[in-house]
Amino acid sequence: MFDPPSFSSSPLSAFAIPPFPVLLSSFFFIVMTIILTPYWSKGVQRLKPASPPPEKLRHGLVPSAFNEGVHAERALAQLRGKDQPLEKYIFLSRLKSDDPDLFYKLCLENMAEITPIIYTPTVGDACIKFSHIYRRPEGLWVSIKDKGNIKNVLNNWPRIDEARISVVTDGSRILGLGDLGVNGMGISIGKLSLYVAGAGILPQSTIPICLDLGTNNQAFLEDPFYLGLRQKRVSEQEMDEFMDEFMHEMTQAFPKMMIQFEDFSTDKAFRYLERYRRQYPVFNDDIQGTGAVVLSGLMNAAKLSSAASGMPLNAHRILFFGAGSAGVGVATQLQSFFTLQGLSVEEARRRIWLIDSQGLVYESRGRLAEHKKYFARNDYSGPPMTDILDIIDYVKPTALLGLSTISGAFTPEVLQLMAAINPRPIIFPLSNPVRLSECSFNDAVVNTNGTVLFASGSPFPEQEFVGRVLYPGQGNNMYIFPGLGLGAILSRATQVTDSMVEASSLGLANSLTEEEHAAGLLYPRVERIREISAHIAVQVIRAAQKANVTHSPELAKMDDSQLHALVKRKMWNPSF
Numbered sequence: 001m002f003d004p005p006s007f008s009s010s011p012l013s014a015f016a017i018p019p020f021p022v023l024l025s026s027f028f029f030i031v032m033t034i035i036l037t038p039y040w041s042k043g044v045q046r047l048k049p050a051s052p053p054p055e056k057l058r059h060g061l062v063p064s065a066f067n068e069g070v071h072a073e074r075a076l077a078q079l080r081g082k083d084q085p086l087e088k089y090i091f092l093s094r095l096k097s098d099d100p101d102l103f104y105k106l107c108l109e110n111m112a113e114i115t116p117i118i119y120t121p122t123v124g125d126a127c128i129k130f131s132h133i134y135r136r137p138e139g140l141w142v143s144i145k146d147k148g149n150i151k152n153v154l155n156n157w158p159r160i161d162e163a164r165i166s167v168v169t170d171g172s173r174i175l176g177l178g179d180l181g182v183n184g185m186g187i188s189i190g191k192l193s194l195y196v197a198g199a200g201i202l203p204q205s206t207i208p209i210c211l212d213l214g215t216n217n218q219a220f221l222e223d224p225f226y227l228g229l230r231q232k233r234v235s236e237q238e239m240d241e242f243m244d245e246f247m248h249e250m251t252q253a254f255p256k257m258m259i260q261f262e263d264f265s266t267d268k269a270f271r272y273l274e275r276y277r278r279q280y281p282v283f284n285d286d287i288q289g290t291g292a293v294v295l296s297g298l299m300n301a302a303k304l305s306s307a308a309s310g311m312p313l314n315a316h317r318i319l320f321f322g323a324g325s326a327g328v329g330v331a332t333q334l335q336s337f338f339t340l341q342g343l344s345v346e347e348a349r350r351r352i353w354l355i356d357s358q359g360l361v362y363e364s365r366g367r368l369a370e371h372k373k374y375f376a377r378n379d380y381s382g383p384p385m386t387d388i389l390d391i392i393d394y395v396k397p398t399a400l401l402g403l404s405t406i407s408g409a410f411t412p413e414v415l416q417l418m419a420a421i422n423p424r425p426i427i428f429p430l431s432n433p434v435r436l437s438e439c440s441f442n443d444a445v446v447n448t449n450g451t452v453l454f455a456s457g458s459p460f461p462e463q464e465f466v467g468r469v470l471y472p473g474q475g476n477n478m479y480i481f482p483g484l485g486l487g488a489i490l491s492r493a494t495q496v497t498d499s500m501v502e503a504s505s506l507g508l509a510n511s512l513t514e515e516e517h518a519a520g521l522l523y524p525r526v527e528r529i530r531e532i533s534a535h536i537a538v539q540v541i542r543a544a545q546k547a548n549v550t551h552s553p554e555l556a557k558m559d560d561s562q563l564h565a566l567v568k569r570k571m572w573n574p575s576f
């Protein structure tokens with residue numbers, strides 16, 4: 001060991017003239033102190049002592065010419081070098097676990113390119129193959145075998161105090177792909193990546209959850225790689241008991257948690273939303289998030305169509321092709337909005353027609369599933385009307401919405417008929433993923449002579465038509481849930497009320513810029529998702545305050561601009 005160097009050991013050394021290097025450094029120190037004192041006193045960030053470099057940048061642990069900016073470009077080049085969307089998905093999934101900052105930086109800077117990989121359509125393929133491409137654990141798995149012991153499973157989550165948002169699926173209806181059992185975990189993961197990228201939710205405060213209650217997917221039950229229980233889905237009663245315990249334990253383990261139900265098959269989607277929505281902060285994305293996003297797109301489409309027809313939104317006639325959780329969820333949201341626009345509840349209900357797999361839904365048709373009864377027509381009692389062309393001819397809809405999972409259902413004849421009865425037909429093929437879309441953007445443009453007002457669930461490329469570029473909208477609940485969730489957790493909402501969902505929809509509708517309006521867009525550009533989410537979150541917080549379901553008195557004292565600034569400050573940003 002060695003002693004620290006000393007200039008002199010003499011007791012008089014303090015008074016001796018120091019050597020030249022010491023004089024020079026003292027002079028330098030005094031000059032720098034005089035120059036920098038005002039900055040220090042103002043606490044200027046860049047003059048604070050630097051924090052130690054992150055582990056990944058410590059000297060010797062990275063190559064000498066390593067540079068973060070170039071590395072981000074390198075990662076993007078690696079991504080683009082992959083041919084298959086699923087390979088890109090696997091690459092990004094790996095990147096997210098190795099280097100979340102870089103993953104989210106790439107997402108934020110390339111939203112339009114990366115969203116279709118981590119979300120629809122590619123996430124659909126990833127879910128189908130989830131048990132085959134599985135690499136490492138991500139998220140929380142709770143199975144029917146854990147019944148009676150769910151508390152202990154939840155308590156195994158490593159960052160229990162930080163948990164704020166969870167997306168929970170039972171895998172029983174993933175996108176339009178049917179029962180995918182525990183492979184549905186991919187959808188919880190994908191939605192939460194969008195929460196982080198789109199609304200700046202802290203990555204470590206998100207928990208993807210997949211409930212394993214069996215699967216009725218026979219091919220999966222026979223697949224040796226399948227990651228779930230080898231049994232058929234449990235009975236309704238057994239699932240209800242499981243869900244009651246799960247929801248109770250979730251709020252015990254994670255008291256600040258907001259829960260998003262995702263891709264439960266339709267009967268369960270309605271049942272569990274109704275069962276828990278007044279007890280816990282929970283919403284169903286397929287029913288409510290979809291309702292909100294479609295209402296928003298329709299409001300903007302109605303403005304554009306009224307330039308040609310002069311028709312207000314509440315005079316529109318909306319025909320739904322598909323009467324499941326999404327179709328009925330959207331119908332409910334539209335009906336509620338029509339009443340705000342001055343229609344009576346009955347008048348609003350009569351603006352809506354549903355088609356299911358048996359054709360037009362009407363009361364005297366026979367036994368109807370519970371969720372279809374409210375919108376069943378009582379003004380038709382003839383023989384079943386099963387042909388979509390006949391139904392369009394009968395209803396004369398101004399808007400045709402597809403939430404059916406039936407690829408290509410909006411044939412050229414359907415599109416041409418819609419164009420024949422409307423100067424600007426509103427056509428939204430909303431089924432996911434893209435291969436289940438009721439029609440493509442190109443078909444819609446060509447068969448309506450470019451007059452269509454279009455939004456689809458999964459993205460389509462823009463089209464050139466007679467020298468103009470036409471842009472498809474993406475009517476996907478991904479525009480809603482990040483901002484809705486952010487607003488709910490910041491306000492510490494005890495419930496997600498209808499008014500909060502509606503506020504998210506109106507917030508989205510009025511967030512288009514002049515440029516976006518001028519380009520004929522129905523939804524804002526996805527690159528602005530953070531801005532949109534902040535705007536939506538403010539509206540959601542205000543609605544939660546009005547509904548008296550918040551635990552955040554300090555937010556109530558802020559004006560809108562202070563609240564908006566706070567929401568933006570709370571957003572996490574990758575530190576790459």
Ligand SMILES: NC(=O)C1=CN([C@@H]2O[C@H](COP(=O)(O)OP(=O)(O)OC[C@H]3O[C@@H](n4cnc5c(N)ncnc54)[C@H](OP(=O)(O)O)[C@@H]3O)[C@@H](O)[C@H]2O)C=CC1
Nearest residue numbers: 175176266322323324325326356357404431432457476477
């Ligand atoms: N864009 C977005 O943001 C969202 C899109 N979706 C998409 O919507 C689709 C439907 O979801 P969801 O409502 O939960 O699913 P469901 O399975 O509950 O609903 C499908 C509906 O389509 C009907 N249908 C099936 N086949 C036909 C047919 N040949 N002709 C007419 N109708 C038919 C069904 O009829 P029946 O009732 O008789 O079985 C049912 O009413 C999915 O593809 C999903 O990805 C969902 C949520 C959000």
Ligand SMILES: CC(=O)C(=O)O
Nearest residue numbers: 175263286432476477
């Ligand atoms: C987008 C979505 O939630 C769905 O297709 O189910």
Ligand SMILES: [Mg+2]
Nearest residue numbers: 262263285286
């Ligand atoms: Mg969904």
